[in-house]
Amino acid sequence: MKHMLKNIMRTPKFVVGFVLFFLTFLLSFYYMFSSFDAMELVGSGFHAPGTYYNISDILNTKEEILNYESSANIENQLTVQEKESMKDWLVRFGEVAEEDIDLGDGEALLALWLQHYDANHSQEGLLTAEKKTYSRLDKTIRELMENPETVIAKRNEEGELEEKKELSPNAFVRDENVGNKVNLPLGTDNFGADMLTKLSAAIGVSLRIGLIAGSIATLIGIVLGLTAGYVGGVIDNLITFITNIFTVIPSFVILILIANSIGQAARGPEVVATIIGLTAWPWTCRSVRSQVISLRNRDHVNLSKLSGHSLPRIVTADILPYVASYVIMALILQISSGILAEAQLSMLGLGPSASNVTTLGIMMQWATKFSAHTLGAWWAFIPVILSITLITFSMNLMNTGLDQVFNPQLRGE
Amino acid sequence: MKGFLKYYGKRVMWYLLTLVIAVMLNFLLPRLMPGDPVKQISIQATQGVTDPNAVQRVIENYTKEFGLDKSVPEQFVIYIGKLFQGDMGVSFSRYPKTVSDVIGSSVGWTLALQIPAIILGWILGNLLGAVAAYVGKWVDKIVLPIFMFFSNTPAFGLAIIFLTLFSVNLGWFPVGGGYGYDLLPSFTAQFIGSVFHHYQLPFWTMVIITIGGQAIGMRSMAIYELNTDYVKYSRFLGIRDGKIIRYVFKNAMLPQITGLALSLGGMVAGNLVAEIIFSYPGLGSTMLAAISTRDYPLLSGCTLIITIMVLIANLVVELVYGMIDPRIKATQLES
Numbered sequence: 082m083k084h085m086l087k088n089i090m091r092t093p094k095f096v097v098g099f100v101l102f103f104l105t106f107l108l109s110f111y112y113m114f115s116s117f118d119a120m121e122l123v124g125s126g127f128h129a130p131g132t133y134y135n136i137s138d139i140l141n142t143k144e145e146i147l148n149y150e151s152s153a154n155i156e157n158q159l160t161v162q163e164k165e166s167m168k169d170w171l172v173r174f175g176e177v178a179e180e181d182i183d184l185g186d187g188e189a190l191l192a193l194w195l196q197h198y199d200a201n202h203s204q205e206g207l208l209t210a211e212k213k214t215y216s217r218l219d220k221t222i223r224e225l226m227e228n229p230e231t232v233i234a235k236r237n238e239e240g241e242l243e244e245k246k247e248l249s250p251n252a253f254v255r256d257e258n259v260g261n262k263v264n265l266p267l268g269t270d271n272f273g274a275d276m277l278t279k280l281s282a283a284i285g286v287s288l289r290i291g292l293i294a295g296s297i298a299t300l301i302g303i304v305l306g307l308t309a310g311y312v313g314g315v316i317d318n319l320i321t322f323i324t325n326i327f328t329v330i331p332s333f334v335i336l337i338l339i340a341n342s343i344g345q346a347a348r349g350p351e352v353v354a355t356i357i358g359l360t361a362w363p364w365t366c367r368s369v370r371s372q373v374i375s376l377r378n379r380d381h382v383n384l385s386k387l388s389g390h391s392l393p394r395i396v397t398a399d400i401l402p403y404v405a406s407y408v409i410m411a412l413i414l415q416i417s418s419g420i421l422a423e424a425q426l427s428m429l430g431l432g433p434s435a436s437n438v439t440t441l442g443i444m445m446q447w448a449t450k451f452s453a454h455t456l457g458a459w460w461a462f463i464p465v466i467l468s469i470t471l472i473t474f475s476m477n478l479m480n481t482g483l484d485q486v487f488n489p490q491l492r493g494e
Numbered sequence: 495m496k497g498f499l500k501y502y503g504k505r506v507m508w509y510l511l512t513l514v515i516a517v518m519l520n521f522l523l524p525r526l527m528p529g530d531p532v533k534q535i536s537i538q539a540t541q542g543v544t545d546p547n548a549v550q551r552v553i554e555n556y557t558k559e560f561g562l563d564k565s566v567p568e569q570f571v572i573y574i575g576k577l578f579q580g581d582m583g584v585s586f587s588r589y590p591k592t593v594s595d596v597i598g599s600s601v602g603w604t605l606a607l608q609i610p611a612i613i614l615g616w617i618l619g620n621l622l623g624a625v626a627a628y629v630g631k632w633v634d635k636i637v638l639p640i641f642m643f644f645s646n647t648p649a650f651g652l653a654i655i656f657l658t659l660f661s662v663n664l665g666w667f668p669v670g671g672g673y674g675y676d677l678l679p680s681f682t683a684q685f686i687g688s689v690f691h692h693y694q695l696p697f698w699t700m701v702i703i704t705i706g707g708q709a710i711g712m713r714s715m716a717i718y719e720l721n722t723d724y725v726k727y728s729r730f731l732g733i734r735d736g737k738i739i740r741y742v743f744k745n746a747m748l749p750q751i752t753g754l755a756l757s758l759g760g761m762v763a764g765n766l767v768a769e770i771i772f773s774y775p776g777l778g779s780t781m782l783a784a785i786s787t788r789d790y791p792l793l794s795g796c797t798l799i800i801t802i803m804v805l806i807a808n809l810v811v812e813l814v815y816g817m818i819d820p821r822i823k824a825t826q827l828e829s
Contacts, residue, residue, distance in 0.1 A: 325512075326512050326515055328756060328759075329509075329512055329755075329759070329804065329805055329808045330512065330515070330516045330519070330759075330801055330804070330805070331758075331759030331760070331762060331763055331800065331801060331804045332759065332760075333759060333760070333762075333763035333766075333800075334520075334759075334763075334797045334800055334801050334804075335519065335523065337781070337785075337793070337797055338519070338520065338523040338524060338794075338797055339523055341524070341785065341790075341793060342523060342524040364756065418760075421648055421764075424648055424650075425648065425650070425763060425764065425767045428650055428767045428770060428782075429767065429770075429781060429782055429785055430782065430785045430786050431785060445650070445651070445654075448654075449650075449654065449770070449771060454654050454657055454658045454662060454771075455662055455669060457662065459658060462654055463655070465651075466647060466648070466651035466652075466654065466655060469647070469648055469651060470643070470646050470647040470648075470651065473646040473647075473648075474642070474643055474646040477642070477646055481710075484714075
């Protein structure tokens with residue numbers, strides 16, 4: 082046993098898989114330490130990853146004067162989209178060749194814009210609204226160039242604006258000094274919940290679903306496989322017949338039928354996990370059965386039989402230890418396919434339904450429902466997919482590693 | 495030859511029996527579950543209706559529609575009888591279209607997408623696995639793990655990543671659908687071109703997903719075969735490597751065919767969910783629509799058709815296997 086563990090820990094594939102899995106597992110505890118609740122609506126809708134500072138807090142923060150003239154670099158105050166639309170206009174109507182424009186060189190772009198942009202240009206093919214957008218952009222640029230003074234004003238008792246403070250272009254605030262800030266390392270999802278916290282909670286629930294489903298499937302598979310393989314005869318024929326039928330009838334279909342019929346109210350995470358487990362056992366049963374058949378007539382089993390040992394004892398003492406390594410591998414595969422099954426079920430809208438629990442599949446379902454991919458909200462689905470992939474990949478890697486230890490032939494020198 | 499027919503006859507009979515059981519499950523499972531689908535549907539349909547008489551009428555109507563006023567065995571006979579006429583009821587959400595119509599218009603898309611994708615993915619996967627086992631080195635250490643990683647992403651996950659990358663950001667492919675939204679299905683060059691263009695991304699996603707899983711199985715089989723006595727003996731005899739590889743490939747291929755049959759259900763399921771991401775007009779999207787609109791007859795029809803498709807595919811794989819494997823051939827010729 083000790084020797085085998087040593088061998089396993091020496092298999093790079095297993096070790097890498099184990100480390101990856103452990104890291105994902107650790108991530109599932111993050112939500113306990115997060116400043117937000119997993120389902121708390123921090124934002125409203127998709128917010129990109131980053132740190133968010135309260136604007137009025139910034140204005141109240143002690144200003145520090147730096148020798149960096151922000152007004153000297155007007156191009157830094159333009160957004161990427163603004164620069165792109167400037168380029169579009171210049172190429173289409175400004176008679177500037179596309180290769181002459183470098184979006185990285187803001188100063189040159191600005192010079193080209195000032196030289197070529199003409200609000201009175203006929204701009205054929207543009208809607209009035211689009212023309213207006215460009216003239217607004219032009220106005221913004223020119224205002225930035227004039228460098229008007231920005232002041233902070235407050236309404237006094239009579240309702241008139243009263244100047245409180247003038248903003249110098251050299252005034253900065255240190256990010257540490259700003260009072261209210263919200264750190265969203267992975268942004269927010271379509272509801273506005275912090276992605277990282279929610280993801281962490283979802284990984285935990287998904288792993289639990291996988292564990293429950295995998296354990297149930299493996300347990301049924303072992304019991305039926307052992308019975309069929311060892312007892313043989315009519316019982317074997319019957320079990321094999323049922324197993325074969327459920328191998329060709331896609332378990333996904335049965336899953337859908339059951340999940341849809343029990344209704345949304347009854348579909349908690351544990352119930353979904355149980356259903357997945359109840360439909361996933363056939364291939365474990367098949368493989369355990371064939372392993373047991375090859376063991377059934379070994380000398381030590383026959384010896385045990387001759388010694389008059391009882392059936393349960395023969396099965397547990399003389400057969401199970403030989404299939405144990407195999408069973409562990411089957412369990413790992415079942416867990417990872419259970420997590421996948423939950424995700425697929427949720428994508429169809431048949432996943433676990435509970436207001437206070439989320440799973441990786443449900444997060445994906447909402448991300449697609451709100452078309453995060455077309456809105457460019459990559460943070461709402463890429464981390465989720467990566468988590469699912471990391472879990473299944475690390476588990477398969479561990480399995481391949483174990484396989485190499487248990488089946489030396491596969492090492493392939 | 496007689497042995498062949500007998501073997502095939504047996505297999506076909508077995509699949510017919512499985513089909514009957516599948517149909518029974520499709521019929522019974524929803525009816526045996528604690529949540530009564532008819533009651534749920536009628537609750538949905540009567541939301542906001544305050545008149546108890548009207549609610550009662552709706553429930554009676556649905557009960558009749560499903561034939562729930564009869565005993566379960568009677569219902570089953572009626573159900574089977576209707577199935578033979580291709581009648582799967584009327585779709586709730588696309589009334590007055592029948593379920594057969596709705597499924598008929600989507601099943602072709604799914605078949606045309608999945609059959610070529612799975613076959614090509616399987617072939618490429620086997621080639622990659624064999625090369626990884628024989629050449630080793632970078633193929634085994636780099637290329638294979640990359641495809642393994644792809645295979646471990648759920649199909650819908652890879653679908654959404656590819657869609658974001660190639661359609662939304664790079665604009666190489668359309669963002670979704672089976673053909674341009676401004677076109678009507680017809681046999682014009684423009685329509686066929688549009689279908690072809692929309693086909694690419696879902697197709698290649700499914701191919702790439704399939705490769706890794708098949709390759710890893712083939713690699714194990716090929717390594718096992720490369721260590722067998724017949725390979726060593728052939729080497730002693732001085733038979734060319736190319737010829738030995740052909741033997742190895744052929745032998746390692748057989749378990750892979752069985753493997754394909756076993757994993758077919760899972761692959762189809764994954765690809766169906768990926769269809770949703772591409773808003774491909776196939777069975778996956780139809781099923782999603784059926785679930786979200788609580789169109790129970792349509793969902794039941796979808797699951798039945800998917801089961802039948804997978805069963806037929808399995809049968810075909812098994813028949814092909816019987817033709818290729820000399821051992822099965824021999825046992826049949828003896829009997």
